[in-house]
Amino acid sequence: MANRAPTLRQLEIFLALSEHKNISRVAEALHISQPSVSIQLKNLTDVLGMQLYNVNGRSVELTEAGEAAVNSAREMFFSLDKLHIELDDLKGIKSGVLKLSVVSTAKYFLPILLGQFCKRYPLIDVELNVGNRQDIIKRFNQNKDDFYVFSQYPESDNVIAEPFLDNPLVVVAPANHELTKKMPISLTRLAHYPFLLREKGSGTRRCIDDFCKLHKIKLKAKMTIESNAAIKHSVAAELGLAILSSHTLDYMQDSSLAVLDVEHFPLKSQWYLVRTKNRNQTVLAELFHEYLQQEGLSTLQKIAKAKAQG
Incomplete structure (x- = not known):
């Protein structure tokens, strides 16, 4: 049994468990029954041959083996997403999901940048998370997104930070x-x-x-x-x-x-476009980075100038 590989469904459920810390909430989030969640988690534990989590009342805490499984599952799903984007790129289609997390003040200008970017590539989807600085640092530490926007980025050996906009x-x-x-x-x-x-x-x-x-x-x-x-x-x-x-x-x-x-x-002050060193950029992430460098700032300047004259 230990030679079997976990299924994508098992890993998807386990990732949801790492986020929600509660089996019933996982069932609600994935629209499946609670017994089904428990069965899939048991099967995953059997396949990997180690205890992945402990139940403490209604909450779940991951073991060290569980944390390792979560990191591997994230890398696996990221690689699959990257494959789909690159295959679409070979077909001449710019599609896929761009994942961004930004601190709350950035919500005033980032939708403007995204609006122009999405007009150019109408087949893409954007997953935009807005939160306070601690929320976004947590997502950064979990390597959940393609890019993060901070005015003061986290101190980390895993950070690549590029100033792209003044923040007076x-x-x-x-x-x-x-x-x-x-x-x-x-x-x-x-x-x-x-x-x-x-x-x-x-x-x-x-x-x-x-x-x-x-x-x-x-x-x-x-x-x-x-x-x-x-x-x-x-x-x-x-x-x-x-x-x-x-x-x-x-x-x-x-x-x-x-x-x-x-x-x-x-x-x-400055706004920084931030990413982790250990996340390979997708074709879509590279497109967004290029867009910000070449056109993003001028787009915001035009709108701010129009407002000032308006």
């Missing part, structure tokens, strides 16, 4: 705020006003904290909010000032907010 941080106030009539503004004056800040650990917050430490100032943190959209609404409601990526403002009309002219602002 600006101070934002309600359009009728008193500071809009007193510009330019010193940091000393700015420190007297309440601020709405992103959560600790976000790329924007890390940049702000580094800036405050460098200039020896302390902002009056009134609220911590994990959403840029919620921060903008809160600023418009006159709950405080905020420091946000200009990309959260650049691509839409919003007369309720004003960007303040503050000394040392905008803060300089």
Whole structure:
């Protein structure tokens, strides 16, 4: 029995188990019965000849052998996807699934880039995951995607990071705020006003904290909010000032907010296109990389310019 190879279905179910950590949730996600999931997992354990997971109440914890099986299964499914894309490429068809994970602020500009890219290659599908920095680092560590977008990428021996877009941080106030009539503004004056800040650990917050430490100032943190959209609404409601990526403002009309002219602002930052060293790029991933290098930045600049003139 140990000489048999696991089936793709068994590996698919085991990958789902590694993600959901619960057999009943795996059954729901894959639309199969719970007994069927249990049988397939038992068969996989028998084939590999080692305990792959332990059940702790309703939760499942993978063993070291289970983690090894998960990594091999991911590589196997990635290779199959790559094969399909390369075969389609030989036929002259650009198709397949482009897998991207981005931190939440990048959702303001990445759909614009993807829109133009998908128009050019209408047969492709895009799997776009948006999350906070810790969520996306977790996906990076699991090698789940073709590319990741960070303003501050993870420190890792497995990282390839390429700057591709400026990410200036600006101070934002309600359009009728008193500071809009007193510009330019010193940091000393700015420190007297309440601020709405992103959560600790976000790329924007890390940049702000580094800036405050460098200039020896302390902002009056009134609220911590994990959403840029919620921060903008809160600023418009006159709950405080905020420091946000200009990309959260650049691509839409919003007369309720004003960007303040503050000394040392905008803060300089970068967006990075990140991938893991141990993931072979598919034809589709290479196409997207080439598109970003050649046309992505100019596409965003055109839209931002049109908005400014609009």
